[in-house]
Amino acid sequence: MRRVKLKTLIIVAHPDVQDSNSQQFFKSAIPEDLDITYHYLNEAYPDYQIDVLKEQKLLRNHDRIIFQFPLYWYSSPAILKEWQDQVLLENFAYGVGEQALKNKELGLVLTIGLAEKDYQVGGSEGFSISELVKPFQALSKRVGMNFLKPLTVFQFAYKSESEQMRLLVEYLQYLTVKNFDSLEARENWFLSFLEKDRFETLDESAHFVLDQAIERIETNQMDRQELKMHLKNYEG
Amino acid sequence: MRRVKLKTLIIVAHPDVQDSNSQQFFKSAIPEDLDITYHYLNEAYPDYQIDVLKEQKLLRNHDRIIFQFPLYWYSSPAILKEWQDQVLLENFAYGVGEQALKNKELGLVLTIGLAEKDYQVGGSEGFSISELVKPFQALSKRVGMNFLKPLTVFQFAYKSESEQMRLLVEYLQYLTVKNFDSLEARENWFLSFLEKDRFETLDESAHFVLDQAIERIETNQMDRQELKMHLKNYEG
Numbered sequence: 370m371r372r373v374k375l376k377t378l379i380i381v382a383h384p385d386v387q388d389s390n391s392q393q394f395f396k397s398a399i400p401e402d403l404d405i406t407y408h409y410l411n412e413a414y415p416d417y418q419i420d421v422l423k424e425q426k427l428l429r430n431h432d433r434i435i436f437q438f439p440l441y442w443y444s445s446p447a448i449l450k451e452w453q454d455q456v457l458l459e460n461f462a463y464g465v466g467e468q469a470l471k472n473k474e475l476g477l478v479l480t481i482g483l484a485e486k487d488y489q490v491g492g493s494e495g496f497s498i499s500e501l502v503k504p505f506q507a508l509s510k511r512v513g514m515n516f517l518k519p520l521t522v523f524q525f526a527y528k529s530e531s532e533q534m535r536l537l538v539e540y541l542q543y544l545t546v547k548n549f550d551s552l553e554a555r556e557n558w559f560l561s562f563l564e565k566d567r568f569e570t571l572d573e574s575a576h577f578v579l580d581q582a583i584e585r586i587e588t589n590q591m592d593r594q595e596l597k598m599h600l601k602n603y604e605g
Numbered sequence: 606m607r608r609v610k611l612k613t614l615i616i617v618a619h620p621d622v623q624d625s626n627s628q629q630f631f632k633s634a635i636p637e638d639l640d641i642t643y644h645y646l647n648e649a650y651p652d653y654q655i656d657v658l659k660e661q662k663l664l665r666n667h668d669r670i671i672f673q674f675p676l677y678w679y680s681s682p683a684i685l686k687e688w689q690d691q692v693l694l695e696n697f698a699y700g701v702g703e704q705a706l707k708n709k710e711l712g713l714v715l716t717i718g719l720a721e722k723d724y725q726v727g728g729s730e731g732f733s734i735s736e737l738v739k740p741f742q743a744l745s746k747r748v749g750m751n752f753l754k755p756l757t758v759f760q761f762a763y764k765s766e767s768e769q770m771r772l773l774v775e776y777l778q779y780l781t782v783k784n785f786d787s788l789e790a791r792e793n794w795f796l797s798f799l800e801k802d803r804f805e806t807l808d809e810s811a812h813f814v815l816d817q818a819i820e821r822i823e824t825n826q827m828d829r830q831e832l833k834m835h836l837k838n839y840e841g
Contacts, residue, residue: 447683
């Protein structure tokens with residue numbers, strides 16, 4: 370990644386985002402931030418006539434590419450496949466010419482109608498999400514991208530408010546945090562988030578709780594640092 | 606299968622069959638037979654506006670459904686996905702209403718640009734065809750179909766004439782033979798094929814060779830019968 374700040378492109382494939390609670394939830398969660406581009410394919414290309422050069426330019430200009438879609442028949446809606454076949458051409462995405470996607474990241478944000486327990490051996494669907502997204506993993510490998518752990522959202526409609534809040538945080542981290550799956554990266558993201566926003570959006574009474582949360586996270590980080598040093602001494 | 610004779614529907618997804626050697630090869634191989642329906646999606650629906658009721662009727666009227674397509678980005682061309690999402694609706698393909706596809710068969714005929722050796726761990730593609738077609742296997746499971754072993758055609762352009770002939774036989778068996786992956790079923794298909802066609806299409810000098818071939822197959826079958834009986838006696 371040559372840029373200091375991660376630039377993220379969200380490519381959304383969905384027949385009707387306006388009518389989808391989960392897609393609206395994600396859309397409203399995206400911060401007003403020049404480093405995140407929201408790109409809704411079905412709106413841009415209702416007749417599937419894709420502007421290949423424009424799409425290739427968009428890809429060049431971002432570091433983390435997210436495919437966001439509902440899992441239909443164990444894959445994406447057709448428009449995203451059309452997009453792949455038209456945009457990811459030889460000598461742009463692979464081959465001896467430009468390898469425009471090399472060392473970028475590919476992530477998936479999947480909304481899924483059934484429960485997580487159905488996606489495993491013996492479950493009603495019988496296959497895991499890891500098995501079903503192999504074509505995307507293979508694509509990622511072919512063009513030299515780093516494939517991110519998919520963000521899977523099972524049965525959004527049944528989520529409680531606190532589950533939704535947790536999902537919101539996960540989603541924002543998935544969009545913006547480098548190495549988002551490490552505890553330390555997520556903690557640091559929280560710290561910067563809390564310190565930046567707490568005075569603007571919350572009333573006085575909440576400051577004490579936030580201060581406690583920040584202190585707790587920082588203490589945890591220091592504890593882990595110490596443990597690591599101890600372990601190193603033993604090994605040495 | 607309620608019908609005595611297998612009725613097969615070939616659903617072809619390809620941007621240009623006219624311009625594809627492998628697709629032309631397959632197309633010309635299909636016998637003039639009312640029990641095989643060739644259905645080229647891109648020609649029927651150039652604008653992706655699929656006639657859902659017509660497609661559902663087609664499906665009801667056949668026993669073996671074949672998806673035939675070139676493997677693009679480890680999956681089918683987009684039109685076949687659009688077809689799945691529009692045609693395989695709840696209460697037609699699954700759910701509490703009609704389960705129109707139940708106990709039918711689903712097969713894949715895949716043309717693939719790279720070599721078979723590339724599709725494995727450590728190969729340039731890194732994933733096997735069995736891994737990559739999981740979404741189709743999951744679809745088949747969901748609607749109660751029997752998923753057939755895919756017929757994979759790697760690098761058609763490089764095939765010698767005798768390899769092409771072998772492929773032709775494989776393809777015809779894939780379309781028409783029940784239990785096509787058993788040796789006995791394939792032998793019987795050969796026998797009926799040889800006995801039916803040899804006098805019509807070949808000159809006298811070839812009859813002797815064909816008679817020999819038929820005799821060899823029949824002897825093999827009798828030998829196997831005998832071996833099975835011997836084994837049964839030992840087990841008893």
